Amino acid sequence: MSNSTKDIHVYESGSGGEFAFLNNDLVLVEALYQAIYISLFGGNIEASTVGNEIKSEERFDYWANSLLFPNKIEKRYNSETERTLNSVVLNSSGRLKIESAVKQDLKFLSNIVEYSVDIFILSRNRIEIRLVLKAIPNQADKQIQFIWDNAKREIVINRDI
Numbered sequence: 059m060s061n062s063t064k065d066i067h068v069y070e071s072g073s074g075g076e077f078a079f080l081n082n083d084l085v086l087v088e089a090l091y092q093a094i095y096i097s098l099f100g101g102n103i104e105a106s107t108v109g110n111e112i113k114s115e116e117r118f119d120y121w122a123n124s125l126l127f128p129n130k131i132e133k134r135y136n137s138e139t140e141r142t143l144n145s146v147v148l149n150s151s152g153r154l155k156i157e158s159a160v161k162q163d164l165k166f167l168s169n170i171v172e173y174s175v176d177i178f179i180l181s182r183n184r185i186e187i188r189l190v191l192k193a194i195p196n197q198a199d200k201q202i203q204f205i206w207d208n209a210k211r212e213i214v215i216n217r218d219i
Contacts, residue, residue, distance in 0.1 A: 090170065091218075094189065094202060097163040099213060101137030139163045139187075143206050148185055153177050160187055167191075183209040 078085040101123075123134040142159035146152035157177045167173050172192035180186055187204040205215035 090191070091202065094164065094167070095216070096135050097137070097166070098139040098160065098187070098204065099137055101135035101140070101163075133166075135163075137163065143185070143208070144211060148179055148182065148208055150179075153179055153185070156185065156187070160189075164189075180205070183207055184214075 127133045138159040139156065139162075142156050146155050157175055160175050160177070164173065164175070174190045174192075176186075176188045176190075178186040178188065185206045185208065187206065189202045191200040191202070200218060203215065203217055204213055206212070207214045
């Protein structure tokens with residue numbers, strides 16, 4: 059949550075992550091949010107990346123997995139969260155599976171910041187994923203909210219709250 063580490067701002071447009079521009083230049087934001095977004099919604103939703111993919115076939119995982127983590131398959135983004143959202147019914151059992159998937163995708167955060175995950179069923183087709191990143195020295199707690207529309211199979215709201 060430090061202001062010293064920046065990344066390209068990616069936001070949800072309803073058709074996948076988009077780069078944000080301001081005056082024909084890329085907008086930069088805190089890198090931690092970007093890592094959370096990619097972890098939850100940017101990995102391989104068909105199956106986990108295991109490192110023995112066939113080179114002639116299209117890969118559906120995060121484009122930088124093999125670039126950033128060529129020898130560390132366990133660090134690659136796989137988006138268990140998005141895969142789970144696409145495969146469970148939005149009920150109490152499904153809510154627990156989604157919460158488990160979010161926690162699995164965000165394991166890396168425990169080395170950076172203390173955090174909590176809450177999952178709320180908002181309606182028959184909508185679920186809220188709320189993350190609270192606990193304060194580190196000189197910074198306030200930060201909350202991030204994702205609203206998933208199960209009928210559309212996409213994020214309809216993502217924001218800091």
